[in-house]
Amino acid sequence: MDFTFTEDQLAFREAISRFLMTEAPPEMLREIWETEEGRSPTMRRKMAEQGLTALSVPEAQGGLGMDDIAWSLMTQELGYYAIADSMADTAYVATGLLNALPAGTPRRDELLAQIAEGDVRIAVGHPVNPLVADVHLADVVLVEHQGEVHALSREQIGYERNPSIDSSRRLSRLSVTPNAESCLADAVHGRQAWDQTLNRGALAVAGQSLGLAQRMLDLSVDYVVQRKQFGKPIGSFQAVKHHLADVASKIEFAKPVLYRAAHALARGEAGAALCVSHAKLACCEAAWLAARHGIQVHGAMGYTWEVDLQMFMKRCWALDSSWGDRAFHKSRVAKAVLADDATIGPQYTFGS
Numbered sequence: 001m002d003f004t005f006t007e008d009q010l011a012f013r014e015a016i017s018r019f020l021m022t023e024a025p026p027e028m029l030r031e032i033w034e035t036e037e038g039r040s041p042t043m044r045r046k047m048a049e050q051g052l053t054a055l056s057v058p059e060a061q062g063g064l065g066m067d068d069i070a071w072s073l074m075t076q077e078l079g080y081y082a083i084a085d086s087m088a089d090t091a092y093v094a095t096g097l098l099n100a101l102p103a104g105t106p107r108r109d110e111l112l113a114q115i116a117e118g119d120v121r122i123a124v125g126h127p128v129n130p131l132v133a134d135v136h137l138a139d140v141v142l143v144e145h146q147g148e149v150h151a152l153s154r155e156q157i158g159y160e161r162n163p164s165i166d167s168s169r170r171l172s173r174l175s176v177t178p179n180a181e182s183c184l185a186d187a188v189h190g191r192q193a194w195d196q197t198l199n200r201g202a203l204a205v206a207g208q209s210l211g212l213a214q215r216m217l218d219l220s221v222d223y224v225v226q227r228k229q230f231g232k233p234i235g236s237f238q239a240v241k242h243h244l245a246d247v248a249s250k251i252e253f254a255k256p257v258l259y260r261a262a263h264a265l266a267r268g269e270a271g272a273a274l275c276v277s278h279a280k281l282a283c284c285e286a287a288w289l290a291a292r293h294g295i296q297v298h299g300a301m302g303y304t305w306e307v308d309l310q311m312f313m314k315r316c317w318a319l320d321s322s323w324g325d326r327a328f329h330k331s332r333v334a335k336a337v338l339a340d341d342a343t344i345g346p347q348y349t350f351g352s
Contacts, residue, residue: 003259005073009066012051013073019050020081026308032084033167039085039137047087048118056095061112068096068203072262075204079211082315084168086123086134088204090115094122094142096200097149100193101185107151108184111140128198128324131171135159143176144194147187150178166318168311199265199276201323206258206276206283210251212316213283216290217247219309220297227299234297243293250289254282271343274336277329284326287316 023046032040055070057063071092078088095115098108114120123138135141141157143150158175221244224235234240261279264272291313295302302309337344
């Protein structure tokens, strides 16, 4: 099994990273948080111009045709810079859902082309999420109803805003009445597509969490190098080193788990759900540890509004319960590995 990324994938990640480093500094994110909509149309347009919205759209609809493996890299960048936008929901999760529908599905190709151009914002209402992100700005809301896939405009649904600990997440509780005209796909085609959508949503959270973990580690390292006590940087003390080394180890162990899950999802492997749940658990645990130890080494400053660390902490805490909480994913892992016919062991984990 080869986890090596292609030159195109690595070059695209590098380009997105340089772009976000310039366009999304923490000062700008704080400004976006304080707006009513909590989003920057300008940033959204710039990300579309960089090709991020077209990443998963098939070439026939004007996209780049890249797969889940590319998103395992891109979502890390979105997490690392704590982008205040549900870009992954439209460009990855909704695109994956539309791609999974049969050719000829009403509006499918039209929506994919609009996504590639960055002309549409799509919110995805999966049953696993009681709260849906960015409904207040969505042009289209894709919702599940008895296994079917429905597409409604924001004006056709009812929604109630719900506060989040993370000011960059604008969440709503939906009230939807689907009808025959809004139906894109019946339950026969829809159920499998929704199952894949759940996995893509969870993989997107895993990638962002890993990016958040790395950013919190970097912020903590910068702080302990500058902060002095007894005439020495606190980073020179063994106890502080151990805290940050534990986080670094957790991140490195989570990376191959994330890439294995993306590989399984891209190839449509039967065990993809198990790999995705494993990845979400591993990456979220790394992010939680980075947040906990980040607070510890920052002392009393870590959780205050003035310190950037709090932005990334809140994002990781909020993402942890989206697209299935820990109990949900632990249950999926337990069901898979404890089954009588479970195929576990290195020959299956790292098979072909």
